[in-house]
Amino acid sequence: xxxxxxxxxxxxxxxxxxxxxxxxxxxxxxxxxxxxxxxxxxxxxxxxxxxxxxxxxxxxxxxxxxxxxxxxxxxxxxxxxxxxxxxxxxxxxxxxxxxxxxxxxxxxxxxxxxxxxxxxxxxxxxxxxxxxxxxxxxxxxxxxxxxxxxxxxxxxxxxxxxxxxxxxxxxxxxxx
Amino acid sequence: xxxxxxxxxxxxxxxxxxxxxxxxxxxxxxxxxxxxxxxxxxxxxxxxxxxxxxxxxxxxxxxxxxxxxxxxxxxxxxxxxxxxxxxxxxxxxxxxxxxxxxxxxxxxxxxxxxxxxxxxxxxxxxxxxxxxxxxxxxxxxxxxxxxxxxxxxxxxxxxxxxxxxxxxxxxxxxxxxxxxxxxxxxxxxxxxxxxxxxxxxxxxxxxxxxxxxxxxxxxxxxxxxxxxxx
Numbered sequence: 001x002x003x004x005x006x007x008x009x010x011x012x013x014x015x016x017x018x019x020x021x022x023x024x025x026x027x028x029x030x031x032x033x034x035x036x037x038x039x040x041x042x043x044x045x046x047x048x049x050x051x052x053x054x055x056x057x058x059x060x061x062x063x064x065x066x067x068x069x070x071x072x073x074x075x076x077x078x079x080x081x082x083x084x085x086x087x088x089x090x091x092x093x094x095x096x097x098x099x100x101x102x103x104x105x106x107x108x109x110x111x112x113x114x115x116x117x118x119x120x121x122x123x124x125x126x127x128x129x130x131x132x133x134x135x136x137x138x139x140x141x142x143x144x145x146x147x148x149x150x151x152x153x154x155x156x157x158x159x160x161x162x163x164x165x166x167x168x169x170x171x172x173x174x175x176x
Numbered sequence: 177x178x179x180x181x182x183x184x185x186x187x188x189x190x191x192x193x194x195x196x197x198x199x200x201x202x203x204x205x206x207x208x209x210x211x212x213x214x215x216x217x218x219x220x221x222x223x224x225x226x227x228x229x230x231x232x233x234x235x236x237x238x239x240x241x242x243x244x245x246x247x248x249x250x251x252x253x254x255x256x257x258x259x260x261x262x263x264x265x266x267x268x269x270x271x272x273x274x275x276x277x278x279x280x281x282x283x284x285x286x287x288x289x290x291x292x293x294x295x296x297x298x299x300x301x302x303x304x305x306x307x308x309x310x311x312x313x314x315x316x317x318x319x320x321x322x323x324x325x326x327x328x329x330x331x332x333x334x335x336x337x338x339x340x341x342x343x344x345x346x347x348x349x350x351x352x353x354x355x356x357x358x359x360x361x362x363x364x365x366x367x368x369x370x371x372x373x374x375x376x377x378x379x380x381x382x383x384x385x386x387x388x389x390x391x392x393x394x395x396x397x398x399x400x401x402x403x404x405x406x
Binding site for chain 2: 112113114115117119120123168170171172173175176
């Protein structure tokens with residue numbers, strides 16, 4: 001009986017250890033809580049309820065390596081008139097009047113030794129949600145993927161033989 | 177797949193050093209202090225080898241730009257214990273900095289001495305920070321780096337060609353050194369394309385390759401008068 005219980009405990013410990021070990025390498029959720037932003041911009045209302053296109057604000061994603069953050073004037077295009085009574089919109093108007101950029105907190109950060117290009121991925125037909133998750137349902141944007149190399153490579157391997165846009169697994173493609 | 181290569185005409189080269197400067201700026205190559213430089217820690221991906229022969233007034237100076245030869249049979253990749261330096265899909269020899277452990281075996285194996293080791297963390301004067309190229313990553317302390325034939329330019333060229341819906345042309349991809357040469361001494365292109373100027377020059381009777389007897393099959397060719405062999 002004692003031997004059986006020791007075996008059971010060992011087996012359980014091994015199983016838990018293996019699960020933790022494999023999970024640390026597999027695709028996993030990033031930070032489950034997003035950082036607090038200077039202006040509480042709700043993506044779920046803009047991209048979800050109102051159905052705005054991601055490219056309306058992040059227009060660089062299609063054309064350049066970076067998907068830009070919009071200037072305050074892009075927000076003010078609507079918010080000069082729309083819901084001006086809300087405190088967060090008034091905060092936004094304050095930045096606009098002072099001519100200051102909003103100090104947004106970066107959610108997705110890649111180290112310098114990785115060269116990621118938004119344009120190439122958008123051109124290959126990937127949706128924003130493939131990497132960024134259901135942003136249209138997020139009140140506060142969280143880092144959806146782990147952003148580890150294994151996460152990038154797993155997708156690149158799957159699409160290695162894609163007829164239109166084959167994804168390369170050459171190291172130099174991202175590290176140069 | 178194109179076989180990218182370079183031809184350098186030593187009879188045209190004036191030794192102005194534009195290629196050296198262009199390379200340093202394009203690739204964020206670290207600026208090393210004179211004191212460190214004297215200890216043999218200079219950082220160059222491309223440098224000029226200067227050799228003077230004869231006695232005054234009959235002096236003959238030979239200047240040869242020296243960069244990674246992108247060997248087809250590279251000795252450096254064979255000694256790397258961590259696969260940080262390897263031949264990539266395009267046949268170019270890559271150096272993957274996050275993978276490099278800084279053992280410097282590749283530097284010892286390279287017969288052309290074109291690799292450089294980062295003895296210190298990259299430091300830049302405030303005024304130069306805005307000149308850094310965002311397409312090229314900064315190398316941390318303790319890794320080996322080398323010329324990449326401006327690989328980022330190949331990617332930009334490919335992207336441009338793709339956006340315009342046409343195959344990649346040679347004019348889309350030129351490394352910074354070739355781009356900057358005022359004497360037109362450097363030619364870059366696909367060595368397998370019989371019509372490309374680089375391929376034609378590489379088959380000229382003046383063409384030689386550095387240390388050819390080692391069997392490294394370099395992709396950089398030098399053109400020179402026949403009476404002065406390399």
